Amino acid sequence: MKEAMLYEKGKDGVAACSLCNHRCHIKPGKRGVCRVRENRDGTLYSLTYERPVSMAVDPIEKKPLFNFHPGTRVFSLATAGCNLTCSFCQNWTLSQADPGDIGSRQVTAEKVAELVESEGCAGIAYTYSEPTIFFEYAYDIARLVHEKGLYNVFVTNGYMTVDAVQAIAPYLDAANVDLKSIRPAFYKERCGAPKGPDAVLASIREMREHDVHVEVTNLVVPGLNDSDDDLRELCEAVAAIDAGIAIHFSRFHPDYKLRDRQATPSGTLERAQAIAKDAGLRYIYVGNVPGSDGENTYCPACGGLLIKRYGFTIISDAVSRTGVCPECGEAIEIMGERNG
Ligand code: SF4
Ligand code: SF4
Ligand SMILES: [Zn+2]
Known part of the structure; x- marks a missing residue:
C-alpha cells in the first residue's frame, strides 16, 4: 500500500x-x-502499488504503437482494476477484478526497472488493464526506467485528468489512447464514463502539448459506433489535435458482456480507413486482421510502402532509421530507431 x-x-x-x-x-x-x-x-x-498481476514481454506493435520504436521489445505490466466498466472489455478478468480477489505478487519498482533491462527491452508499457489506477506504481517505475535511458508507454483509456497527464508527462514517451466513440452516450452507457469523449480528447491534447507521442485506437463495434457520422466526427476530432497521430481501427471480437454481436466485417474497417483519410489523418491502421494492408505504414504524401508488417512482425522497414520517405523525402512522424 x-x-x-x-x-x-x-x-x-x-x-x-x-x-x-x-x-x-x-x-x-x-x-x-x-x-x-x-x-x-x-x-x-x-491498493495496487507494487502488486502486478501480469508481466510479459511483447513487441511494441502489440500495444499497438506502429510509429514508435518499430520492432522493439517492450516489457508489459498490469495490476488489477480499471476506472471504466466497458461491456466489451477484452481484459475484463483483470480490469474488473478486485485487487483482493486476484493473485498478485509483490514486485518493487526497482525490481521492475531491472527486469525491463535484463529482459532486453527498449522500454516498458503500462498496459492490459489501466495505468491510471496504478499511477503511483507506474510513476515510480517510470522515473527509474528513464534513468536507464529506456522508454515509458501508457496504453490507456485516457480518462485521467489533465493534472495526471501533467504529472506523468516528464517521464512518458508515448501513449496509445483508446477513443472508444465520439458520442457521450456511448461512454456513459457502455463504459460507465459520464465525462465521455471530451475528457479523453483533453488528455490526448495535453499529451501532445508535452510532446508525448500519441497513437489512438478505436475498437469498431458493429451497430454501436460504426456509422459514417460517428467515424467521421471521431477522425476529425483527432485530426484537429494533430493529423500526425496514427489511428488504429481495431476489429471487435465478441467478448465479456457483448457476446451476441458479430465480429467487425472487413468492409466496415475499410470504410473507416477511407473516412480517416478524408479527415486528413496521415497514418491509418487496421488491427486484429493479420495479413491486411492496414498493418503497413504508407507514406502520407506519395503512398509508397514504408514499413511492411505481418501481424506484429516487421517484414521490411525503409523509414525508421532516417525518418523520411525514401521515394519522395516526406518527413514521417515516426519515433526511434528500430533495434535489430
Ligand atoms: S477518481 Fe480516483 S478513486 Fe475515483 S475512479 Fe478515478 S482514480 Fe479511482
Ligand atoms: S477501459 Fe479498457 S481495461 Fe478498462 S474496462 Fe474499458 S476496455 Fe477494459
Ligand atoms: Zn513518400
Missing part, C-alpha cells in the same frame, strides 16, 4: 481524488469507482 498521489483531504475525512475524471469523493473506509483506491482514516491509499 502506498499513499495516493493527486488527492486532497477534505471535511470529515473525505478524500477527493483527482486522478481521473470520476473525481470521486471517498469517505473513510470506502473505495473509489476503480475499487483500488481506499480511504483509511482520511488518507487515500493505492
Whole structure:
C-alpha cells in the first residue's frame, strides 16, 4: 500500500481524488469507482502499488504503437482494476477484478526497472488493464526506467485528468489512447464514463502539448459506433489535435458482456480507413486482421510502402532509421530507431 498521489483531504475525512475524471469523493473506509483506491482514516491509499498481476514481454506493435520504436521489445505490466466498466472489455478478468480477489505478487519498482533491462527491452508499457489506477506504481517505475535511458508507454483509456497527464508527462514517451466513440452516450452507457469523449480528447491534447507521442485506437463495434457520422466526427476530432497521430481501427471480437454481436466485417474497417483519410489523418491502421494492408505504414504524401508488417512482425522497414520517405523525402512522424 502506498499513499495516493493527486488527492486532497477534505471535511470529515473525505478524500477527493483527482486522478481521473470520476473525481470521486471517498469517505473513510470506502473505495473509489476503480475499487483500488481506499480511504483509511482520511488518507487515500493505492491498493495496487507494487502488486502486478501480469508481466510479459511483447513487441511494441502489440500495444499497438506502429510509429514508435518499430520492432522493439517492450516489457508489459498490469495490476488489477480499471476506472471504466466497458461491456466489451477484452481484459475484463483483470480490469474488473478486485485487487483482493486476484493473485498478485509483490514486485518493487526497482525490481521492475531491472527486469525491463535484463529482459532486453527498449522500454516498458503500462498496459492490459489501466495505468491510471496504478499511477503511483507506474510513476515510480517510470522515473527509474528513464534513468536507464529506456522508454515509458501508457496504453490507456485516457480518462485521467489533465493534472495526471501533467504529472506523468516528464517521464512518458508515448501513449496509445483508446477513443472508444465520439458520442457521450456511448461512454456513459457502455463504459460507465459520464465525462465521455471530451475528457479523453483533453488528455490526448495535453499529451501532445508535452510532446508525448500519441497513437489512438478505436475498437469498431458493429451497430454501436460504426456509422459514417460517428467515424467521421471521431477522425476529425483527432485530426484537429494533430493529423500526425496514427489511428488504429481495431476489429471487435465478441467478448465479456457483448457476446451476441458479430465480429467487425472487413468492409466496415475499410470504410473507416477511407473516412480517416478524408479527415486528413496521415497514418491509418487496421488491427486484429493479420495479413491486411492496414498493418503497413504508407507514406502520407506519395503512398509508397514504408514499413511492411505481418501481424506484429516487421517484414521490411525503409523509414525508421532516417525518418523520411525514401521515394519522395516526406518527413514521417515516426519515433526511434528500430533495434535489430
Ligand atoms: S482514480 Fe478515478 S475512479 Fe479511482 S478513486 Fe480516483 S477518481 Fe475515483
Ligand atoms: S477501459 Fe479498457 S481495461 Fe478498462 S474496462 Fe474499458 S476496455 Fe477494459
Ligand atoms: Zn513518400
